[in-house]
Amino acid sequence: MSYPNYKPGLEGVIAAITKISYLDTEKEQIIVRGYDLIELIEKTSYIKVAYLLLYNRLPSDEQAKEFEKSLMAEAEIPDSMYQLFSLMPKTTQAMDALRTGISFLAGYEDPDFLMDTSTKANEAKALKILAKAPTIAVNSYRALKGMPFVRPNRELGYAENFIYMIKGEKPTATEVDTLDKILTAYIEHEMPNSTFAVRVVASTLSDIYGAITSAVASLKGPLHGGANEAAMKMFLEVLSLGGVKIAEKYILEKLARKDKIMGFGHRVYMKKYDPRAYLLKDYIPKLAHLRPEGAELAQIYEIIAKVMEREKGIFPNADYPIALLYYLIHIPIDLYTPIFLCSRIAGLAAHHIEQHENNRLFRPRVIYEGERDLHP
Numbered sequence: 001m002s003y004p005n006y007k008p009g010l011e012g013v014i015a016a017i018t019k020i021s022y023l024d025t026e027k028e029q030i031i032v033r034g035y036d037l038i039e040l041i042e043k044t045s046y047i048k049v050a051y052l053l054l055y056n057r058l059p060s061d062e063q064a065k066e067f068e069k070s071l072m073a074e075a076e077i078p079d080s081m082y083q084l085f086s087l088m089p090k091t092t093q094a095m096d097a098l099r100t101g102i103s104f105l106a107g108y109e110d111p112d113f114l115m116d117t118s119t120k121a122n123e124a125k126a127l128k129i130l131a132k133a134p135t136i137a138v139n140s141y142r143a144l145k146g147m148p149f150v151r152p153n154r155e156l157g158y159a160e161n162f163i164y165m166i167k168g169e170k171p172t173a174t175e176v177d178t179l180d181k182i183l184t185a186y187i188e189h190e191m192p193n194s195t196f197a198v199r200v201v202a203s204t205l206s207d208i209y210g211a212i213t214s215a216v217a218s219l220k221g222p223l224h225g226g227a228n229e230a231a232m233k234m235f236l237e238v239l240s241l242g243g244v245k246i247a248e249k250y251i252l253e254k255l256a257r258k259d260k261i262m263g264f265g266h267r268v269y270m271k272k273y274d275p276r277a278y279l280l281k282d283y284i285p286k287l288a289h290l291r292p293e294g295a296e297l298a299q300i301y302e303i304i305a306k307v308m309e310r311e312k313g314i315f316p317n318a319d320y321p322i323a324l325l326y327y328l329i330h331i332p333i334d335l336y337t338p339i340f341l342c343s344r345i346a347g348l349a350a351h352h353i354e355q356h357e358n359n360r361l362f363r364p365r366v367i368y369e370g371e372r373d374l375h376p
């Protein structure tokens with residue numbers, strides 16, 4: 001039976017009127033508050049675009065510095081959270097630890113302030129979550145791996161401190177610049193599943209901690225944010241099975257089995273290029289020297305992309321180059337998706353705020369195909 005009003009996966013359905021962002025597939029542009037995201041990645045920084053998303057204007061260098069300082073002043077988390085991380089079963093996945101941590105943070109808010117849906121209150125809570133999320137993501141991961149905690153260093157910049165906590169030592173300028181570009185590329189992307197989750201939860205007038213917790217669960221899935229980790233595992237599998245020599249055969253076999261190739265395809269772009277992937281792929285050859293196997297991975301990258309274009313007419317999404325960029329700057333694979341989530345908090349918070357500024361409860365209907373008139 002087909003139903004004209006039913007769109008599986010809500011494909012093409014308009015869920016919100018927004019001034020935050022839009023994927024203009026005709027112009028191959030990602031518009032963020034009027035700017036082209038690609039230009040923002042090239043010419044600004046994560047901090048500037050996060051400010052743009054939260055406060056609806058691009059900051060001056062001075063304002064950006066102040067904003068970064070206020071984030072770093074809020075980066076530390078309560079001691080009880082470090083204890084919480086130590087208590088988590090070692091089998092906990094990094095995204096689940098991050099989800100638990102963000103949810104736990106809500107308990108430190110004054111209950112009235114927690115439920116305050118005003119823009120001012122939401123912005124203040126958003127700033128705290130944005131500031132603390134990297135500390136939660138990295139230190140919960142460290143606890144799960146039995147590694148010592150590395151507390152945030154407020155003297156460092158946002159991206160610099162993020163890698164510092166991951167590695168336990170001051171990062172190089174190349175590592176900081178690469179992470180900053182990744183964070184900016186991931187920051188906002190219209191209405192993916194996790195943003196929709198935030199909007200749905202926000203529409204009940206629930207709080208931003210709960211809304212972002214729901215987004216962490218959504219983003220974890222391999223059809224969404226988890227694709228970056230899955231793509232990297234695929235690169236490493238190709239490498240272990242013979243590298244460049246077998247890359248084409250490997251993908252053809254996967255396609256013959258009707259497997260999805262991670263890091264390819266997109267509900268909105270599908271047969272077009274994701275502009276972020278187009279920009280970021282150019283950084284791969286430049287950073288390939290950072291790993292002995294970097295040059296071969298860069299070749300495998302090209303081979304797989306060519307086979308996918310030829311066989312399916314499907315192009316890489318941002319997760320495909322980003323997986324390799326993370327790897328080249330030595331980020332542990334388990335942190336790929338948590339870092340994505342940390343970046344996206346700026347966009348998610350903007351949607352939470354906008355939903356509360358013009359709210360109507362999400363409450364769709366169904367087509368019922370079950371039985372009727374049964375009696376117990």
Ligand SMILES: CC(C)(COP(=O)(O)OP(=O)(O)OC[C@H]1O[C@@H](n2cnc3c(N)ncnc32)[C@H](O)[C@@H]1OP(=O)(O)O)[C@@H](O)C(=O)NCCC(=O)NCCS
Nearest residue numbers: 222223224227259260261262263264265266267312317319
């Ligand atoms: C993102 C994604 C879930 C979008 O899915 P969707 O809009 O529901 O599209 P469908 O899964 O219905 O795919 C439509 C067609 O494209 C094919 N396709 C889509 N993505 C594909 C991929 N990554 N690998 C192989 N084939 C793919 C499907 O097999 C299907 O082909 P068919 O019509 O011949 O059966 C899908 O592209 C995917 O699973 N990609 C891999 C995961 C990923 O990288 N996610 C991150 C997205 S930013």
